[in-house]
Amino acid sequence: MDMVSMGLLAAMGALATIAGTSEDLESDVGSQSNPNSQVQLAAQVGHTHRIYNKAISGEPPSNALYAALAAVTASVLMSDPYGMNAFFSIAVGALVAAVFNGILSMTSYMGRNTSQARFNQHVYLDVLRSHTTTIMAHAYITAFCVVAISYIMTAPWLPIQHPFPLPVIAFTWGIALGAIGSSTGDVHYGAEREFQQYPFGAGLNAANSGDIVTKAEAGLRSSIDNAWFCAKFGGPVTGLAFGLIVFLDNWRTTIFDPATQGWYAILTGILIVILLNVYNRILEIRSKKRYGPYPEYVGDIKA
Amino acid sequence: MSTFDASTLVYVLQIVIGGLLVGIGVHFVPVGGAPAAMAQATGVGTGTVQLATGSGLTGLISAGLMMSVTDNILLIVLSGAVGAMIMIDVTMLVGNWVYIYGVGVPPVAAKTDYDPITKDPQPPYISPGTVGHGVPTVSYVSGTIGGLMGGAGGSLIYYALMNINGVSGLSAFFAIGIFVVNAVIASYNIQGTIEGFHDPKFKRVPRAVQACFVATLIIGIFAVLIHGGA
Numbered sequence: 001m002d003m004v005s006m007g008l009l010a011a012m013g014a015l016a017t018i019a020g021t022s023e024d025l026e027s028d029v030g031s032q033s034n035p036n037s038q039v040q041l042a043a044q045v046g047h048t049h050r051i052y053n054k055a056i057s058g059e060p061p062s063n064a065l066y067a068a069l070a071a072v073t074a075s076v077l078m079s080d081p082y083g084m085n086a087f088f089s090i091a092v093g094a095l096v097a098a099v100f101n102g103i104l105s106m107t108s109y110m111g112r113n114t115s116q117a118r119f120n121q122h123v124y125l126d127v128l129r130s131h132t133t134t135i136m137a138h139a140y141i142t143a144f145c146v147v148a149i150s151y152i153m154t155a156p157w158l159p160i161q162h163p164f165p166l167p168v169i170a171f172t173w174g175i176a177l178g179a180i181g182s183s184t185g186d187v188h189y190g191a192e193r194e195f196q197q198y199p200f201g202a203g204l205n206a207a208n209s210g211d212i213v214t215k216a217e218a219g220l221r222s223s224i225d226n227a228w229f230c231a232k233f234g235g236p237v238t239g240l241a242f243g244l245i246v247f248l249d250n251w252r253t254t255i256f257d258p259a260t261q262g263w264y265a266i267l268t269g270i271l272i273v274i275l276l277n278v279y280n281r282i283l284e285i286r287s288k289k290r291y292g293p294y295p296e297y298v299g300d301i302k303a
Numbered sequence: 304m305s306t307f308d309a310s311t312l313v314y315v316l317q318i319v320i321g322g323l324l325v326g327i328g329v330h331f332v333p334v335g336g337a338p339a340a341m342a343q344a345t346g347v348g349t350g351t352v353q354l355a356t357g358s359g360l361t362g363l364i365s366a367g368l369m370m371s372v373t374d375n376i377l378l379i380v381l382s383g384a385v386g387a388m389i390m391i392d393v394t395m396l397v398g399n400w401v402y403i404y405g406v407g408v409p410p411v412a413a414k415t416d417y418d419p420i421t422k423d424p425q426p427p428y429i430s431p432g433t434v435g436h437g438v439p440t441v442s443y444v445s446g447t448i449g450g451l452m453g454g455a456g457g458s459l460i461y462y463a464l465m466n467i468n469g470v471s472g473l474s475a476f477f478a479i480g481i482f483v484v485n486a487v488i489a490s491y492n493i494q495g496t497i498e499g500f501h502d503p504k505f506k507r508v509p510r511a512v513q514a515c516f517v518a519t520l521i522i523g524i525f526a527v528l529i530h531g532g533a
Contacts, residue, residue, distance in 0.1 A: 179357025205432025
């Protein structure tokens with residue numbers, strides 16, 4: 001372990017935290033991923049809305065696509081005939097990914113909303129103009145950070161020297177990041193923000209499916225309002241999750257050289273896993289104690 | 304044209320074992336699909352394939368790094384397993400933060416009255432109109448086992464392919480492909496959602512073993528041939 005490696009590891013953790021946050025907010029602005037089911041259902045149960053509705057694919061494949069696109073572009077620009085500086089190459093790569101994201105988002109929004117014309121759901125051009133650029137901006141940040149992490153892991157002049165080529169490692173981190181964003185931050189959007197008219201402290205009752213909030217404090221709610229709300233909790237914790245994963249996974253191979261101390265690296269990883277299991281149990285006990293059983297519960301099993 | 308030798312069989316066998324580990328491992332991963340994203344079902348609020356692939360591929364990154372410095376199969380496979388376990392554990396933990404602090408619901412399983420590990424009663428904590436929410440201890444432990452098996456399986460496939468061609472990028476991509484095929488087959492078997500090893504759907508594992516075996520065997524033979532084995 002040397003100071004440069006630790007510094008790079010810290011930079012990777014920070015980049016991952018930013019990537020996670022922007023990835024989650026990008027999916028919240030666009031209503032991608034699982035909460036999209038409620039946006040899609042809303043018009044069909046009589047709630048027309050001005051929420052952006054894109055479901056390009058699940059988040060992992062779409063993020064893998066953007067990250068791989070950005071990484072391929074950056075790789076080409078950095079390679080021989082062009083020889084562009086890594087920083088600018090990654091920036092151009094992320095721009096290409098953001099443009100692709102914009103194209104897919106727009107076609108997705110228009111396709112989904114026109115298909116719901118029979119439920120009086122409109123295509124709002126102002127929503128398309130204002131939201132698509134917001135989505136692209138977040139996608140740009142995500143792609144830039146993921147490719148930067150991958151570059152730190154693969155650059156020939158840096159210490160980590162991962163054997164995978166830049167696009168493959170960016171693709172892999174893209175899938176992992178999408179899986180994390182879809183699993184963590186989206187719950188804050190789907191279970192809380194979309195259904196704020198129902199009391200805090202309960203999951204969505206199946207009978208209320210599709211009854212999403214369509215009105216804002218003033219006027220109609222837009223997806224940028226949703227990103228504002230989720231940026232307070234869902235986005236940052238998603239960033240924390242991805243940051244922790246990138247940091248912890250690489251930390252154990254930074255403090256212990258895998259070539260000579262591989263077993264220590266694995267044992268450290270197992271210790272981390274055990275600690276995470278214990279902490280989750282503590283979290284479960286505390287939450288049940290704090291919230292208590294539901295008053296509506298009428299079964300025989302005592303809490 | 305190269306000739307067939309015993310090592311080809313070993314590589315195919317390693318790929319098949321890796322595929323089976325992935326297929327079985329996916330059954331352990333607690334996923335609630337779209338309903339879980341609305342705190343309507345127990346498990347992580349995403350798709351089975353997505354979470355399993357995300358964790359397995361994080362393991363693949365760890366295994367790839369390990370394989371660049373050692374040939375020890377145990378180190379490589381365990382490194383992949385640990386990487387996948389860290390990914391899935393952090394994801395489930397942060398998912399629980401969102402359920403507990405963001406939505407205000409405690410983690411609870413609906414497919415069992417008492418948590419098989421902690422013996423905690425479950426039904427009183429299920430909010431009305433839902434089938435559980437969050438990742439309770441039994442699901443968390445189950446997810447950790449799923450990460451272990453998925454990460455180990457993906458790494459074993461990568462190890463076999465790397466021994467044939469020595470090109471990490473190509474091997475990684477084939478390993479990702481074989482991983483996803485097995486994850487999708489397992490996902491069909493559990494129909495998208497499962498709470499963990501205590502879920503009645505878990506009893507369907509033998510069926511997935513058969514399907515994953517056939518699929519991985521065919522892919523394994525082609526992968527070995529394409530990569531220059533035999």
